[in-house]
Amino acid sequence: MGHRFEMRKDIELDATPEQVWEAIATGPGVDSWFMGRTEVAPGEGSRGSFTMAGYTEETTVTGWEPAKRFAYRSDPGPDGAFMAMEYLIEGREQSSTVLRLVQSGVLGDNWETEYEAMQAGWNMYLSTLAAYLTHFPGRTGxxxxxxxxxxxxxxxxxxxxxxxxxxxxxxxxxxxxxxxxxxxxxxxxxxxxxxxxxxxxxxxxxxxxxxxxxxxxxxxxxxxxxxxxxxxxxxxxxxxxxxxxxxxxxxx
CATH class of the missing domain: 3.30.530.20 (START domain)
Known part of the structure; x- marks a missing residue:
């Protein structure tokens, strides 16, 4: 039986809300700091995908408020398992931004190991996002x-x-x-x-x-x-x- 989970992370970034939005809500932006390859179409209800190591996961955008909120959810598997992501963007003074993310869904029987791996992975990827926005602003990787x-x-x-x-x-x-x-x-x-x-x-x-x-x-x-x-x-x-x-x- 699957195990429901929710994980929250936040990071302060040396970038404007608009720059953060481009990095998290466009395919080229995500490819500049996250694993695999991502496709994002604008607008709530639009379809997207994430591909890594020959596996593709289809997604649907569930929240689209430019420079404020971006959310999507994967298609459910045969067993009902899914992943959902929500990013909240909050501008601060001096062109900095706080990014908050919530990842939720259903993990398998070995959920504790999976959860720990996601925690560590997000620490690396959010640090990579910060490095991207600081050292390669306006560019795509x-x-x-x-x-x-x-x-x-x-x-x-x-x-x-x-x-x-x-x-x-x-x-x-x-x-x-x-x-x-x-x-x-x-x-x-x-x-x-x-x-x-x-x-x-x-x-x-x-x-x-x-x-x-x-x-x-x-x-x-x-x-x-x-x-x-x-x-x-x-x-x-x-x-x-x-x-x-x-x-x-x-x-x-």
């Missing part, structure tokens, strides 16, 4: 994803990722990070997310690189979800290069 199921325990995975970026010792925000991926331009940036043992991020002048560990109970999957902002980037080529890189990453 191309999403790039790669996966390695059964990658290893968190400590093994993060040791390998840190080593690949030339990082020794404790991983902290602000640490220089450099990496070469075959077939792609060199990466030279800084660690801007250090949410270990769950997630790790690097920011450069033209990209946000994100790495997420699913946890032991969810298959020890290492998930790469990057956002590329350079005009000359080839997302398909980059995705293939990153998949090859994560497949070869020496772990353990």
């Amino acid at each position: 191309a999403p790039v994803a790669a996966f390695r199921p059964g990658a290893g325990e968190p400590d093994q995975v993060w040791a390998a990722v840190a080593s690949a970026f030339g990082i020794t010792g404790t991983v902290t925000e602000g640490t220089p990070a450099r990496l070469h991926v075959d077939g792609l331009p060199p990466i030279d940036g800084v660690v801007d997310l250090a949410g270990l043992p769950t997630y790790f991020g690097v920011r450069t002048s033209d990209a946000l690189y994100r790495f997420l560990h699913s946890g032991t109970d969810r298959g020890n999957v290492l998930v790469l979800g990057h956002h590329l902002f350079a005009d000359d980037q080839d997302p398909a080529r980059a995705e293939q290069a990153w998949q090859e890189w994560v497949n070869r990453l020496p772990i353990g």
Whole structure:
């Protein structure tokens, strides 16, 4: 039997309500900071979709108040399970905005593990949203994803990722990070997310690189979800290069 849940998060963003709206209520905006690929059509009752790893979830917009409120709900599954999202936007002084989100729906039998994973995932994605609005305002990023199921325990995975970026010792925000991926331009940036043992991020002048560990109970999957902002980037080529890189990453 499914388990009903509700999760609330909020974050203050260095952006106007209009900028936040563009980031959460348009497909290109969402693709600039969230996982997968999203399509959004304007207006209450319109249809949208979310696609990741070959799976597509269809959605319906249930709330559309530009720069104020955006909500949608997924189509129910055969068992009645669904997900619903609501974003509330509140402008503050000095061009800052508070974004509040409420996610609700029905989780499966392993709901506690799923809920904890969503909590940690939203911490990373909201931090990525903040980085996007702060460092890449007015631009849109191309999403790039790669996966390695059964990658290893968190400590093994993060040791390998840190080593690949030339990082020794404790991983902290602000640490220089450099990496070469075959077939792609060199990466030279800084660690801007250090949410270990769950997630790790690097920011450069033209990209946000994100790495997420699913946890032991969810298959020890290492998930790469990057956002590329350079005009000359080839997302398909980059995705293939990153998949090859994560497949070869020496772990353990």
